[in-house]
Amino acid sequence: MRIDIVTIFPDFFGVLDISLLGKARERGIIELGVHDLRDFTYDRHRTVDDTPYGGGAGMVMRPEPWGEALDATLTPETVVIVPTPAGVPFTQAAARELALEKHLVFTCGRYEGIDQRVIDYAASRARVREISLGDYVLNGGEVATMAMIEAIGRLVPGVIGNPESLTEESHEQGLLEYPSYTKPSTWRERSVPDVLLSGNHKAIADWRHEQQLERTRRVRPDLLPDDQ
Ligand SMILES: NC(=S)c1ccno1
Numbered sequence: 001m002r003i004d005i006v007t008i009f010p011d012f013f014g015v016l017d018i019s020l021l022g023k024a025r026e027r028g029i030i031e032l033g034v035h036d037l038r039d040f041t042y043d044r045h046r047t048v049d050d051t052p053y054g055g056g057a058g059m060v061m062r063p064e065p066w067g068e069a070l071d072a073t074l075t076p077e078t079v080v081i082v083p084t085p086a087g088v089p090f091t092q093a094a095a096r097e098l099a100l101e102k103h104l105v106f107t108c109g110r111y112e113g114i115d116q117r118v119i120d121y122a123a124s125r126a127r128v129r130e131i132s133l134g135d136y137v138l139n140g141g142e143v144a145t146m147a148m149i150e151a152i153g154r155l156v157p158g159v160i161g162n163p164e165s166l167t168e169e170s171h172e173q174g175l176l177e178y179p180s181y182t183k184p185s186t187w188r189e190r191s192v193p194d195v196l197l198s199g200n201h202k203a204i205a206d207w208r209h210e211q212q213l214e215r216t217r218r219v220r221p222d223l224l225p226d227d228q
Contacts, residue, residue, distance in 0.1 A: 083144035087130035092171035099155035108141035
């Protein structure tokens with residue numbers, strides 16, 4: 001997979017050189033390109049924004065630099081991801097789908113957002129997904145892009161050493177994950193549930209599933225299937 005990010009804060013993504021994604025890049029599983037939107041401007045001040053038509057507070061990102069940034073990154077296989085509070089909620093299912101794509105371009109808006117014609121133009125050349133991390137407003141798309149790259153990148157085939165470890169995580173089966181424990185068996189007078197020490201694999205699996213249901217009922221009843 002190749003990922004391109006267009007942003008006015010390219011240094012923000014330096015952290016993607018380390019950890020799991022850093023290793024995936026070293027192994028050639030994921031390629032990453034970070035592009036400074038100001039490199040697609042030609043005025044002395046490298047201007048990327050201007051006042052909104054129709055008035056109103058704040059500034060809007062100009063279409064011209066974005067058009068050139070898209071020209072430099074789009075391919076017929078690209079999925080353009082626009083982080084925006086006005087987007088479709090991001091889910092584990094979306095992360096799984098996007099992890100199978102060949103090329104993602106993240107467009108990090110700032111100010112009051114990107115001129116709408118940029119999104120419309122992008123949609124004439126590639127698939128575009130406007131995605132929200134949640135019902136709250138950030139100062140720009142960079143934090144959301146980082147979170148999505150983490151969620152998507154770890155699902156790209158070959159990135160996680162043991163794919164089985166992905167199957168029992170929260171939201172993978174539509175339920176929240178069960179509680180986990182490790183040594184010591186007793187810590188500050190709190191002991192690990194006896195079933196986990198029993199060696200009875202069926203009893204452990206049943207207990208874990210029940211814990212998933214109980215935690216999901218308590219914390220996220222909206223995720224429960226109707227028959228649970
Ligand atoms: N909620 C999201 S993804 C967002 C992007 C920019 N501001 O909020």
